[in-house]
Amino acid sequence: MVHIDFVQGDITEQHVDAVVNAANSSLLGGGGVDGAIHRKGGPEILDACRALRASHYGKGLPTGQAVATTAGRLPARWVIHTVGPVWRPDEDRSGLLASCYRESLRVADELGAATVAFPAVSTGVYGWPMDDGARIAVRTVRESGTRVREVRFVLFSDAAYEAFTAYR
Numbered sequence: 001m002v003h004i005d006f007v008q009g010d011i012t013e014q015h016v017d018a019v020v021n022a023a024n025s026s027l028l029g030g031g032g033v034d035g036a037i038h039r040k041g042g043p044e045i046l047d048a049c050r051a052l053r054a055s056h057y058g059k060g061l062p063t064g065q066a067v068a069t070t071a072g073r074l075p076a077r078w079v080i081h082t083v084g085p086v087w088r089p090d091e092d093r094s095g096l097l098a099s100c101y102r103e104s105l106r107v108a109d110e111l112g113a114a115t116v117a118f119p120a121v122s123t124g125v126y127g128w129p130m131d132d133g134a135r136i137a138v139r140t141v142r143e144s145g146t147r148v149r150e151v152r153f154v155l156f157s158d159a160a161y162e163a164f165t166a167y168r
Contacts, residue, residue: 003150004141006168008161011154012040015075017113018068020104022121023081025060027053027067033119033156037079041072045079064099066107078111080104084122087129097122097133098140105146114149120160130163138167 011019011033022033027049029038038045048069053060061067066082082104085096100121108116118137122128141151155161 002141002144002146002148004138004168005150005152006155006161006165007152008155008158010036010156011117011119012036012074014117014152014154016115016117016150016152017076018078018080018108018111018116019071019074019076020066020116020118020121021079021081022119022124023061023083025063025083027057027061027081032124037074041074041079044070044072049081064096064103066100066103068107068111076117078113080107080111080116082121084126084128087122087127094132094136097128097136101137101140102144105141105144105148105151109147115152116148116150117152117154120153120155120164123160130160131166134160134163134167138164 021037024030061083063083063085066080068078068080071079082100084100085093123130123133153164
C-alpha cells in the first residue's frame, strides 16, 4: 500500500524519483507549477517536450493523460506531465481529474519510480475548487494499486495544505 505524505513547499525542490507537472496540453511550459518546473529544470525538459510534440503528441497531450520526460536540473529523475481539466460548474469532469493521478501513477510504475511528488492538479488557474480537488486526488491515489511506495502531495499555499491534510 502506498504511503501518502503532505508537505507545504516548492515541488521543484523535492528529492523524489518523479515530479508530476500540472502541464498544459502543449507541453511547452506555461505558468504556475508548469512554468516553475520548466524554469528550474532547464532547457532539457523543454527539449524533451518538443521531441514528444514532434513524434507522438503532435496535437498536444490530451486532458487526463500523462507522459514522462527527463527532469533536467531538478533533484528528481523524471517529470511526469499531466494535463488537468478546466473546472466547469455545469459539467462533471471529476473523472478526468482522477485520470490525471491514475495515469501519472501508471507512468511512474512503468518507470520503476518509488517516490512521486504531486501538485494540486487543476486547482490553480484551471479553477478546480481546492477541497474537491484534494478529495479526488487523495482518494484516487489511495485506490490506485500503484507500486509506488510514497506519494507526496506538495502544496504551495496554506489553503491547499489545509484542504489536502483534511483527507489524511
